[in-house]
């Protein structure tokens with residue numbers, strides 16, 4: 350039975366406590382859904398927190414009314430786990446869905462909250478996911494628009510710090526360093542098809558990272574040496590081709606190799622991905638002969654998942670052979 354996934358992320362100006370207070374009440378959920386739909390919660394559910402839901406509470410049957418009036422579905426609402434103020438993981442069944450999972454994560458950030466909704470559903474009628482997916486996605490986009498209007502909207506930001514490094518989005522002044530790295534045969538030997546990047550490829554890379562930052566709040570950004578304030582490489586998170594997985598990656602200026610910097614950036618990014626974003630898993634890819642990069646993956650506790658090609662992963666270079674490593678949040 351085919352399942353479907355999507356996610357929505359928004360940057361809000363309000364602190365997580367204020368967003369949680371609203372989002373964990375039946376009235377708050379219905380405020381987000383208005384005017385598209387309304388959920389009729391059983392009277393015993395006054396908060397979407399234990400003891401009303403989650404823990405030992407039995408699933409709560411909620412009718413779903415289209416435009417607030419027309420009964421179209423029901424939801425046997427259950428929660429796997431809830432950490433009040435930070436996240437919940439709803440695991441329900443519906444009249445139309447064999448399985449419905451909705452994880453909401455609130456990340457405290459310097460200027461407010463990053464709110465992430467991850468939805469994973471399996472329809473009862475085979476093939477009907479093609480119809481449901483755009484409807485559910487539109488409903489969640491609508492909820493995020495309402496949340497941004499209520500709590501104030503801000504651009505998503507990305508900043509991960511470690512003892513010696515900061516990973517952050519690209520600034521205009523970093524261009525010279527990126528051009529130098531992308532033209533260096535030692536750096537590019539195992540990247541893509543092994544050739545240096547043209548000016549157009551660099552521009553396309555930067556445009557892609559800006560789009561990813563706006564949608565997901567992470568990207569492959571610049572690695573900055575905290576002591577000098579100078580960019581010395583590239584690292585961060587990005588979506589891996591067409592796989593739906595999130596990949597961690599790194600390139601450093603050769604003068605800085607061998608000082609444990611890639612592993613240090615990697616450890617900070619793994620913490621950010623698992624503890625802040627609550628991603629279920631991370632992957633990394635490498636040319637099978639790239640011993641340095643494979644060592645960094647092993648240093649982070651990643652395990653080999655097998656050899657594949659760029660084609661299988663939906664990468665820009667279909668014929669390159671790559672080894673995939675993975676790390677599960679729950680295995681740490």
Ligand SMILES: CC(C)(COP(=O)(O)OP(=O)(O)OC[C@H]1O[C@@H](n2cnc3c(N)ncnc32)[C@H](O)[C@@H]1OP(=O)(O)O)[C@@H](O)C(=O)NCCC(=O)NCCS
Nearest residue numbers: 536599600601606607608609610611612635640641642644
């Ligand atoms: C991959 C890269 C970022 C590693 O950076 P680094 O800062 O030198 O790596 P670290 O110092 O954190 O090393 C981590 C581990 O790998 C080992 N290692 C580093 N370079 C190695 C090499 N060439 N061969 C074997 N092991 C190596 C280190 O000894 C260390 O292991 P240890 O902790 O047991 O001592 C760097 O080599 C690079 O920029 N390469 C070119 C770009 C690239 O190929 N990126 C990956 C694309 S998939």
